[in-house]
Structure formats: C-alpha cells, structure tokens
Amino acid sequence: MSVGAPRGLASSGQKPITDIIHPLCAADEPLSPGPQVTVSTGRDKDNGMTNGTPVETSSPASASSLLNRLQLDDDLDGDASSETRDLFVTVDDPKKHVSTMETYITYRISTKTTRIEFDLPDYSVRRRYQDFDWLRIKLEDSQPTHLIPPLPEKFVMKGVVDRFSEEFVETRMKALDKFLKRVADHPVLSFNPHLNAFLTAKDLNKRQGLALLTKVGESVKYVAGGYKLRARPAEYTAMGEYLDSFSGKLGTMDRITQRILKEQSEYLTELREYGSVYSSWAAVEDELQRPLEGVASSVSTCCRAMEELSENTSQDFLPVLREYVLYIESMKNVMRKRDQCQAEYEGRLEAAVVRRQEERTPIPADVEKCQDKVECFNADLKADWERWQRNKRQDFKQLLTGMADKNISYYEKCQSAWESLITVLQEKQTEDKSILRQEEPFYQAPPVRY
Structure with missing residues (x-):
C-alpha cells in the first residue's frame, strides 16, 4: 500500500483500510475498466436532496426550508477542520509562456509541510494544466476506490472564451487551487507518491512514471463478464438516486443563471445608452443641468453595481455549480467500479458454489479476495461520501451567503444612488422657489376711499 499513514476512514467509523485489505489483494492483474455492468436499482423515483438517504419529502416551499434541508448550520464548520492538517498547498501567480510551438499558462505551486515523506519543509514549482491532468x-x-476531486474543464470554445484572458485564467487558477487543496486534505490521497512528485519535482517527467506499490484498486482486474447484479445495496442505491437528483437541480440552476447573465448583459447595454442620453441632454439644458446630471450619475452607479453583480455570478457562482457537476460524474465513476467489483464477487461466488455442490471442493481463495475487494470499495466509498457531503455543505453555505451579500450590496448601491438624486431635486426645487420670490414685483394695495 502507498497510504503512508493510518489516517483514512477514521471519520466514517470504518476500520482502517490496512485492517480490511486481504493479503492476496495486491497480487492480481492491473485494473481495467471491464465490461459494462447493468445494475438493478429497483426504484426510479426522485427522492430529492436527502444526502443519499431515501425519504419522502416535498420540494422546499420557502428559502428558509431550503437552507434547512441543505443543513447550512454554523456547527458544521468544525467538522471540516477536525482532521489534523500537516500539508498546505497554494496555487497562484499565473504566467503566460510564448514559444514557437505553443502558448500556455503556468501556475506557481507553493507547498509547506512537516511530513517526513518530504525532504524539505517548503517547495515552490511551476505547473501547467496538463500537469494537473x-x-x-x-x-x-x-486509488480507484477513492473519489478523486474534479479538475476544471480543459477545452473551451474558440471565439467564445479567450483562454488567455485575465478573467479566464483567474477562474481556472481558483479551480486548480481548490482541486489541489482537496487532494492535500484527503487522508489517503495526500500520501500518494505521485502527489509528492507533483509538488516537489522541478521537472515533472510524466513519461517515465513512477514504480508504485499501490493499494488494492490498481491490482484488481474485473472479470464480471456481463454479470448482472442481483441488486445494489440500498445505501448505494440511495446514493445513486441522490446524485441523479442533485445533478438535475444543478443543471437547471446553471441554465437559468446563464439566461440571467445574458439578460443582465443586454440590460447593461441599454442602461449605458440610457445614461448617456441624460448626459448629452444636460450639456444643452442650463436650467435642468443639475437634475439631468444627477440622473446620469445614478444610472452610471447602477451600471457599475450591475457589472460587479454579474462578474461575481460568472466568476464565483457558476464555477461552483460546474465543479459539483463534475464531482457527481467522478462519484458515479467510483460507484460503477464498485458495482463491477461486486459483480465479479457474485459471479465467482455463484460459480464456486456450483463447483462445490458438484465436486465437493472448498471455496477457492480468489472468492475471498474478491469479497475483500468489495469491502475495500465499500469502506473507501462511504468515507469519501461523508467527506464530500461535508465539503458540499460548506461550499454551498459560502456560495449562498456570498450570493445574498452581493445582491444586498447591489440593491443598496442602487437605492443610495437614487436617494442622492432626490436630494438634488429637492435642492433644485428650493432654489427655484427662492428665485421666483425674488423676481415677483412688490405688490402695494390701493388706498381705501370712504
């Protein structure tokens, strides 16, 4: 095993992985995807956002009920930091490199650690996207039994997004930083020698590779042969249903957010033109100059506030939604591997039972090995599922709180701008009344005759 420390799975209540893996697990052939396995879940209903636990609930009727269902409680903050951290990584300082062959961006990876697996306490290297990949x-x-955090999508549409623009590079840098931090905080992945090489090697030789003695996942070859699972265990069925439901909700949120951003962009275009009309009008209207300039200033303030709100949505809100869409795909991939492992075990067990009945031979050792592999998958998947749920709650707590703050700030700026215009109009009205009084002739009543 390449775990390096008995830290994994402590939060899930499972035994350490070193106590579960059968001694023969590391002697099989390398992992291959294997054939597709059909899984009979037995249920197709959408059970809502229930963290993988099937319960019958209706859609949230209010914002408060939604927050309650997402469990965005302050006491959850302690869960995410309960594990002792001794490896800190940061991705920053993007730089553009131009050569005759290609143009690319590199990022600085800074590492601080007290682990004995590292020769030095501090490292600083530069990596490009394909190195992260x-x-x-x-x-x-x-580590196929573990959930690997997703990377931001590699390809962008040419002509639509400039991958060398400051905004795109900044967004990608944040996503890469989050990916590396999640790996470094993982109690098993953080001890992987490939991560050590990525963080420390000045020149990362990806072609040479590393000779590793890895855990059970790499040494397993699934030979289910199209075997159909009798039934996926209920807890994993609930996980799959939750992922499908959550993915659908994220997709809907992403599409609606995209439409909102498009409408905001069109609104900004009209608003800028609207403000410029008042500015040009004020230049030729002496009597109304101050009120017209006040309107133009208020419109300009609203434009800047809308720009900030749209920028926050595109650079902070949308990336989190897309990250979790990719996270769901990673989790589904791990669950498919678990199902293949279970299918292999069931297939071999049935064959062994038939042979035992016919030839009265003992259950072969490879069946026990397959059982151990299933237990490995189950233990690792449960631990990573709980860790993922904690991270998700924290991320969406910050996301929704930030979205609320940004919207409040936007409306406060707009309100303040228009309130200042009212003050200008009142001053103008008072000034006009004063001038009118001064221009009125003095009126003297005629004498009264008796």
Missing part, C-alpha cells in the same frame, strides 16, 4: 489520472489509476 496527469496528476489526476495517476491518482485515479492508483
């Missing part, structure tokens, strides 16, 4: 592939190959 290499790391994730290596982690997925060597």
Whole structure:
C-alpha cells in the first residue's frame, strides 16, 4: 500500500483500510475498466436532496426550508477542520509562456509541510494544466476506490472564451487551487507518491512514471463478464438516486443563471445608452443641468453595481455549480467500479458454489479476495461520501451567503444612488422657489376711499 499513514476512514467509523485489505489483494492483474455492468436499482423515483438517504419529502416551499434541508448550520464548520492538517498547498501567480510551438499558462505551486515523506519543509514549482491532468489520472489509476476531486474543464470554445484572458485564467487558477487543496486534505490521497512528485519535482517527467506499490484498486482486474447484479445495496442505491437528483437541480440552476447573465448583459447595454442620453441632454439644458446630471450619475452607479453583480455570478457562482457537476460524474465513476467489483464477487461466488455442490471442493481463495475487494470499495466509498457531503455543505453555505451579500450590496448601491438624486431635486426645487420670490414685483394695495 502507498497510504503512508493510518489516517483514512477514521471519520466514517470504518476500520482502517490496512485492517480490511486481504493479503492476496495486491497480487492480481492491473485494473481495467471491464465490461459494462447493468445494475438493478429497483426504484426510479426522485427522492430529492436527502444526502443519499431515501425519504419522502416535498420540494422546499420557502428559502428558509431550503437552507434547512441543505443543513447550512454554523456547527458544521468544525467538522471540516477536525482532521489534523500537516500539508498546505497554494496555487497562484499565473504566467503566460510564448514559444514557437505553443502558448500556455503556468501556475506557481507553493507547498509547506512537516511530513517526513518530504525532504524539505517548503517547495515552490511551476505547473501547467496538463500537469494537473496527469496528476489526476495517476491518482485515479492508483486509488480507484477513492473519489478523486474534479479538475476544471480543459477545452473551451474558440471565439467564445479567450483562454488567455485575465478573467479566464483567474477562474481556472481558483479551480486548480481548490482541486489541489482537496487532494492535500484527503487522508489517503495526500500520501500518494505521485502527489509528492507533483509538488516537489522541478521537472515533472510524466513519461517515465513512477514504480508504485499501490493499494488494492490498481491490482484488481474485473472479470464480471456481463454479470448482472442481483441488486445494489440500498445505501448505494440511495446514493445513486441522490446524485441523479442533485445533478438535475444543478443543471437547471446553471441554465437559468446563464439566461440571467445574458439578460443582465443586454440590460447593461441599454442602461449605458440610457445614461448617456441624460448626459448629452444636460450639456444643452442650463436650467435642468443639475437634475439631468444627477440622473446620469445614478444610472452610471447602477451600471457599475450591475457589472460587479454579474462578474461575481460568472466568476464565483457558476464555477461552483460546474465543479459539483463534475464531482457527481467522478462519484458515479467510483460507484460503477464498485458495482463491477461486486459483480465479479457474485459471479465467482455463484460459480464456486456450483463447483462445490458438484465436486465437493472448498471455496477457492480468489472468492475471498474478491469479497475483500468489495469491502475495500465499500469502506473507501462511504468515507469519501461523508467527506464530500461535508465539503458540499460548506461550499454551498459560502456560495449562498456570498450570493445574498452581493445582491444586498447591489440593491443598496442602487437605492443610495437614487436617494442622492432626490436630494438634488429637492435642492433644485428650493432654489427655484427662492428665485421666483425674488423676481415677483412688490405688490402695494390701493388706498381705501370712504
């Protein structure tokens, strides 16, 4: 095993993985995707946002009920930091490199640690996106029983998004930083030698690879042969249903947010033109100059506030939604591997039972090995599921709180701008009344004759 420390799975209540893996688990052939396995879930209903626990609930009728269902409680903050951290990584300082062959961006990876697996306490290296992609592939190959955090999507549509723009690079840098922090905080993935090489090697030789003695996942080859699972265990069925439901909700939120951003962009275009009309009008209207300039100033303030709100939505809100869409795909991939492992075990067990009945032979050792592999998958998946749920609650707590703050700030700025215009109009009205009084002729009543 390449775990390096008995930290994993402590939060899930499971035994350490070293106590579960059968001694023969590391002697099989390398992992291959294997054939597709059909899983009979037995239920197709959408059970809502229930963290994988099937309960019958209706859609939230109010914002408060939604927050309650997401469990955004302050006491959850302690759960995410309960594990002792001794590895800190940061992704920053993007730099553009231009050569005759290609143009690309590199990012600085800064590492601070007290672990004995590292020769030095501090490291600083530069990596490009494909290096991060290499790391994730290596982690997925060597630790297939664990949930590997997703990377931001690699490809962008040419002509639609400039991948060298400051906004795009900043958004990608934040996503890469989050990916690396999640890996470094994981009690098993953080001890992977590939991560060590990624954080410390000045020149990352991806072609050479590393000779590793990895855990059970890399040494397993699934030979289910199209075997159909009798039934996925209820808890994993509930997980799958939750992921499908959550994915649908995220997709709807993403589409609506995109439409809102498009409408805000069109609104901003009209609002800028609207404000410029008042500015040009004020230049030729001496009597109304101050009120017209006040309207133009208020409109301009609203434009800037709307720009900030849209920028926050596109750079902070949308990336989190897309990250969790990719996270769901990663979780489903791990669950498919677990199902393949279970299918292999069931297939071999049935064959062994038939042979035992016919030939009266003992259950072969490879059946016990397959059972141990299933237990490994189950233990690791449960631990990562709980960790993912904690991270999700924290991320969405920050996301929704930030969205509320940004919207409040937007409306406060707009309100303040228009209130200042009222003050200008009142001053103008008082000034006009004063001038009118001064211009009125003095009126003297005629004498009264008796």
